Amino acid sequence: MLFEQIASNKRRTWFLLVAFFTLLAMIGAAVGYLWLGSGWGGMLLAFIIGGIYAMSMIFQSTEVVMSMNGARQVTEDEAPDLYHIVEDMAMVAQIPMPRVYIVEDPSPNAFATGSNPQNAAVAATTGLLRLMNREELEAVIGHEVSHIRNYDIRISTIAVALASAVTMLSSMAGRMMWFGGSHRRRNDNRENSGGGVEIIMLLLSLLAIILAPLAATLVQLAISRQREFLADASSVELTRNPQGMIHALLKLENGGPMQREVDDASAALYISSPKKENNLQKLFYTHPPISERVERLRQM
Secondary structure, three states, rough: HHHHHHHHHHHHHHHHHHHHHHHHHHEEEHHHHHHOOOOHHHHHHHHHHHHHHHHHOOOOHHHHHHOOOOOEEEOOOOOHHHHHHHHHHHHOOOOOOEEEEEEEEOOOOEEOOOHHHHOEEEEEEEEHHOOOOOOHHHHHHHHHHHHHOOOOOHHHHHHHHHHHHHHHHHHHHHHHHHHOOHHHHHHHHHHHHHHHHHHHHHHHHHHHHHHHHHHHHHHHHHHHHHHHHHHHHHHHHHHHHHHHHHHHHOOOOOOOOOOOOOHHHHHHEEEEOOOOOOOOHHHHHHOHHHHHHHHHHHOO
């Protein structure tokens, strides 16, 4: 059951990434139709911009993310228990030893960052270290190490990059429409005989430009939620202790004060959402509800 859950989560994530690239192609075609007079040219432009965004974000320094979250690197002597658990989980996962950081924060949480296992890092809050016993802390660190082993950080980074590219292209198209950038195209349409088809294409292009940023955000958040399910299952694979992960999640749900305000990009990295969310915002969750995560673990 465990490996079926892991395989299912991986399939869903790749399906969402395909949906993301399809969305990028659609917004590119819409921009190309309105601006360049060629949908194919717009799609090529969209993929170039998406690639530039992705590469620039993938090579973003791990230190920048840690600095944004107020994390400080610790040695084995400074935090022996945390350091040894990270070391053990990395050994079981067969990845290089990540750097270890601590965030001075009373709320219980943890996150991992890095574009690949060679430059990865794991951070835990002081609140998490106080709240968890050893098997629960192993489960949490196993979750974060699984993010590193599964290249979740890279996938999430690509998703953020594609969402940014879609938003930028949509904004570009909106400005072009406002300042008359599609005037030549509309004049050409009136001179050609296929007026009905051209009107339909224009309306579809406008609809894509308006809805694409919202759709991109929803797909990005869906990818984030699927990676959390996968990391939970992978942590159980590493620790062979589903109860440790279940108890850790329940403690994260009820175990302490809310985290200080963090930016949206960092919020998606944490094992438990550091932002207050309600049922009306369910589509915009960066994390699946802990009750759903626990239920999936209990079914393994």
